[in-house]
Amino acid sequence: MSLPFLDxxxxxxxxxxxxxxxxxxxxxxxxxxxxxxxxxxxxxxxxQGIRQALPPELVLISGPGCPVCVxxxxxxxxxxxxxxxxxxxxxxxxxxxRVPGTRMGLAQARGQGARVQIVYSxxxxxxxxxxNPDKEVVFFxxxxxxxxxxxxxxxxxxxxxxxxxxxxxxxxxxxxxALEALCAAPKLAVDAFLCPGxxxxxIGPDAYLPVAEKYDMPCVIAGFEPVDIxxxxxxxxxxxxxxxxxxxxxxxxxxxxxxxxxxRALMESVFDPCDAEWRGLGVIPGSGLSLKxxxxxxDAGNKFDVDVSYSREPKGCICGAILTGVxxxxxxxxxxxxxxxxxxxxxxxVSSEGTCAAYYQYEI
Amino acid sequence: MCLAVPAKIIEIENQLVTVEVGxxxxxxxxxxxxxxxxxxxxxxxxxxxxxxxxxxxxxETLHLFEQLSDxxxxxxxxxxx
Amino acid sequence: MSPVDNNRIQLGHGSGGKLTQELIESVFASxxxxxxxxxxxxxxxxxxQGRLAITVDCHVVSPLxxxxxxxxxxxxxxxxxxxxxxxxxxxxxxxxxxIEEGFSVLDLERIIDSMSEAAMEAGIQIVxxxxxxxxxxxxxxxxxxTSGVGLIPxxxxxxxxxxxxxxxxxxxxxxxxxGVAILCQRxxxxxxxxxxxxxxxxxxxxxxxxxxxxRIRSLRDPTRGGLATTLNEIASASGVTIEIDEEKIPxxxxxxxxxxxxxxxxxxxxxxxxxxxxxxxxxxxxxxxxMRKNIHGKDAAIVGSVGHAEDGxxxxxxxxxxxxRRVLSMATGEQLPRIC
Numbered sequence: 001m002s003l004p005f006l007d008x009x010x011x012x013x014x015x016x017x018x019x020x021x022x023x024x025x026x027x028x029x030x031x032x033x034x035x036x037x038x039x040x041x042x043x044x045x046x047x048q049g050i051r052q053a054l055p056p057e058l059v060l061i062s063g064p065g066c067p068v069c070v071x072x073x074x075x076x077x078x079x080x081x082x083x084x085x086x087x088x089x090x091x092x093x094x095x096x097x098r099v100p101g102t103r104m105g106l107a108q109a110r111g112q113g114a115r116v117q118i119v120y121s122x123x124x125x126x127x128x129x130x131x132n133p134d135k136e137v138v139f140f141x142x143x144x145x146x147x148x149x150x151x152x153x154x155x156x157x158x159x160x161x162x163x164x165x166x167x168x169x170x171x172x173x174x175x176x177x178a179l180e181a182l183c184a185a186p187k188l189a190v191d192a193f194l195c196p197g198x199x200x201x202x203i204g205p206d207a208y209l210p211v212a213e214k215y216d217m218p219c220v221i222a223g224f225e226p227v228d229i230x231x232x233x234x235x236x237x238x239x240x241x242x243x244x245x246x247x248x249x250x251x252x253x254x255x256x257x258x259x260x261x262x263x264r265a266l267m268e269s270v271f272d273p274c275d276a277e278w279r280g281l282g283v284i285p286g287s288g289l290s291l292k293x294x295x296x297x298x299d300a301g302n303k304f305d306v307d308v309s310y311s312r313e314p315k316g317c318i319c320g321a322i323l324t325g326v327x328x329x330x331x332x333x334x335x336x337x338x339x340x341x342x343x344x345x346x347x348x349x350v351s352s353e354g355t356c357a358a359y360y361q362y363e364i
Numbered sequence: 365m366c367l368a369v370p371a372k373i374i375e376i377e378n379q380l381v382t383v384e385v386g387x388x389x390x391x392x393x394x395x396x397x398x399x400x401x402x403x404x405x406x407x408x409x410x411x412x413x414x415x416x417x418x419x420x421x422x423x424e425t426l427h428l429f430e431q432l433s434d435x436x437x438x439x440x441x442x443x444x445x
Numbered sequence: 446m447s448p449v450d451n452n453r454i455q456l457g458h459g460s461g462g463k464l465t466q467e468l469i470e471s472v473f474a475s476x477x478x479x480x481x482x483x484x485x486x487x488x489x490x491x492x493x494q495g496r497l498a499i500t501v502d503c504h505v506v507s508p509l510x511x512x513x514x515x516x517x518x519x520x521x522x523x524x525x526x527x528x529x530x531x532x533x534x535x536x537x538x539x540x541x542x543x544i545e546e547g548f549s550v551l552d553l554e555r556i557i558d559s560m561s562e563a564a565m566e567a568g569i570q571i572v573x574x575x576x577x578x579x580x581x582x583x584x585x586x587x588x589x590x591t592s593g594v595g596l597i598p599x600x601x602x603x604x605x606x607x608x609x610x611x612x613x614x615x616x617x618x619x620x621x622x623x624g625v626a627i628l629c630q631r632x633x634x635x636x637x638x639x640x641x642x643x644x645x646x647x648x649x650x651x652x653x654x655x656x657x658x659x660r661i662r663s664l665r666d667p668t669r670g671g672l673a674t675t676l677n678e679i680a681s682a683s684g685v686t687i688e689i690d691e692e693k694i695p696x697x698x699x700x701x702x703x704x705x706x707x708x709x710x711x712x713x714x715x716x717x718x719x720x721x722x723x724x725x726x727x728x729x730x731x732x733x734x735x736m737r738k739n740i741h742g743k744d745a746a747i748v749g750s751v752g753h754a755e756d757g758x759x760x761x762x763x764x765x766x767x768x769x770r771r772v773l774s775m776a777t778g779e780q781l782p783r784i785c
Binding site: 003004005008009015016040124147149150153157198199201227228252253256260263266 | 366367368369370372385386387392393395396397398405407409410411412414415417418419421422424425426428429430432433434
């Protein structure tokens with residue numbers, strides 16, 4: 001049985017044909033540096049063996065689109081401290097369990113007695129709150145615009161159900177301000193952006209217009225199957241060869257011209273933009289999401305007063321430079337030695353989409 | 365940044381639906397996609413439907429792959445006109 | 446029907462006195478009945494001649510009961526299969542039980558029934574056992590340890606270090622079924638599926654395979670850590686590289702669907718009724734044909750080949766749809782569902 005709208009985009013001969021087509025368009029030309037913004041793209045590219053198959057004229061650089069990787073140690077420490085409080089059930093997506101904070105990760109906190117529950121959906125976290133009225137369920141709100149609306153929906157659902165024991169610690173971030181910050185940075189040597197397919201399903205292609213127009217960056221919104229990524233690289237190459245810099249949607253079967261207005265409206269009814277600290281990029285104004293005042297009674301940042309004055313970024317870790325595409329994992333002195341999936345130092349190694357994890361797993 | 369998978373809506377009860385993919389089923393919420401209907405293929409992320417799969421666009425995309433991978437076109441942008 | 450006084454295991458059941466006696470009689474002896482066990486001596490006495498294979502396995506699976514099996518069935522098939530993987534025909538098993546105070550006697554009976562059925566299916570006898578009860582909280586319901594002994598026929602030499610460049614790599618069927626079936630049952634997942642664990646004894650399949658080819662180098666059952674881990678273990682032990690072809694690996698649609706939804710890889714999910722075989726390439730097709738005649742090998746397929754170590758490195762590679770090669774690493778730790 002084939003999986004609909006998935007297997008059909010994994011046709012071997014088509015994939016190889018597209019690779020040949022891309023190679024033909026690149027060969028003999030100038031070297032193109034394309035940043036794949038999204039962590040899921042980094043993983044897909046590594047898993048599908050795309051990097052090795054590309055001609056030397058195309059260099060793919062992994063960007064900061066891994067929400068786990070860009071969460072600062074202070075934010076991770078804060079959630080871990082909350083998880084250790086008595087009476088708290090810390091609910092989280094599985095992605096966060098092994099991310100190290102300054103002193104430990106959630107898995108170690110669990111080992112020390114914290115009640116940590118992995119959920120697949122925020123609605124399962126609300127269910128936890130419903131089923132455990134004597135406990136306080138705190139959900140770790142990590143993710144970009146694809147995930148933030150689902151957290152907003154959960155908060156509204158909890159409120160509608162009259163639950164007073166469901167909280168969110170929001171460290172959500174949004175993508176376009178980060179792209180602009182990257183473009184404005186003097187060191188960035190990137191010719192085009194491969195844009196995140198599912199974030200774009202929510203925010204729509206127009207969100208990238210400022211980047212394309214102000215900074216002359218071709219932006220192609222790509223799907224995640226091998227044919228999607230290759231076709232998107234062809235589209236970027238054509239733009240660069242034709243000296244155009246526009247926003248194009250390759251992932252048209254999912255991304256509408258106006259994105260998903262209902263999801264955006266829900267997100268905007270619960271969250272306000274705020275300044276946020278991105279590991280490796282520093283504080284980017286307006287790039288985070290914080291709970292609106294009306295939701296302060298569900299805001300874990302308000303409710304739980306924990307001391308994270310000990311938070312520090314790990315020594316020797318160059319996750320920041322990796323996230324901005326300035327360095328690659330093999331440039332890091334800790335890569336594979338002190339820092340590996342079994343004992344990660346920085347999030348780029350432990351996060352499933354982290355560049356270092358991808359390099360370690362697929363490309364050594 | 366996000367794992368999302370196409371699945372078919374096989375049951376609707378207000379804002380909760382049952383979706384099916386590969387014989388596996390799960391409940392999902394359509395609160396982010398209020399226009400979703402029975403029989404639609406939707407993208408599921410973390411238990412929520414976030415977008416509808418446009419079958420016409422999917423077919424066009426596939427058609428484009430065929431052409432590109434057969435080396436039928438010199439320049440992709442020609443196909444868009 | 447159980448004659449024990451209430452329907453929960455008490456600490457007294459493990460203390461060796463009358464309560465223990467009652468428990469053994471009513472729950473264990475009646476279900477695992479065989480002449481050797483019935484003697485109830487401190488040790489079982491059997492007579493064997495030849496090369497013996499011996500193994501031990503601890504079982505702590507959660508949940509205890511899952512579609513396609515339970516901890517009891519798993520404890521028998523797991524040990525039988527470990528023996529089969531060195532070419533041994535499993536004969537006798539022993540079983541040790543550590544039970545948490547308060548555990549349901551009915552559940553215990555279900556588990557022992559399962560073990561009894563699995564033992565019959567595998568053609569083995571459980572000839573010795575032991576039971577201890579620990580305080581509430583000191584065990585997760587029940588832990589079972591089984592050790593097994595079997596005989597290896599003359600001339601059979603199968604080992605993880607036997608793979609040679611040029612050999613073919615075969616899997617006996619769809620990959621990832623058990624791991625994903627368990628995942629779907631985990632709290633918080635809420636996936637509905639007809640997927641069952643593939644938990645099964647493979648002794649007969651292996652005997653048929655050994656009859657079909659005298660050139661089987663290695664056999665492994667890819668349990669925890671999945672196919673990826675097992676291939677790496679063999680590559681390392683044999684000093685070779687192994688390359689498998691993504692398009693050739695059999696997987697059930699539901700396994701792929703669950704993995705797509707949770708970001709997991711079927712290649713690192715556990716299998717409890719499948720095996721991996723490394724065989725001389727000239728015997729590969731004949732071996733697959735033989736395997737497909739057995740219900741536990743009906744989807745057997747050649748998935749790759751063994752090559753020389755490269756620069757002294759014994760890696761496992763996977764050839765992707767693109768036609769390029771990427772490294773396939775062992776599983777690292779717990780397999781966690783993701784949303785990113």
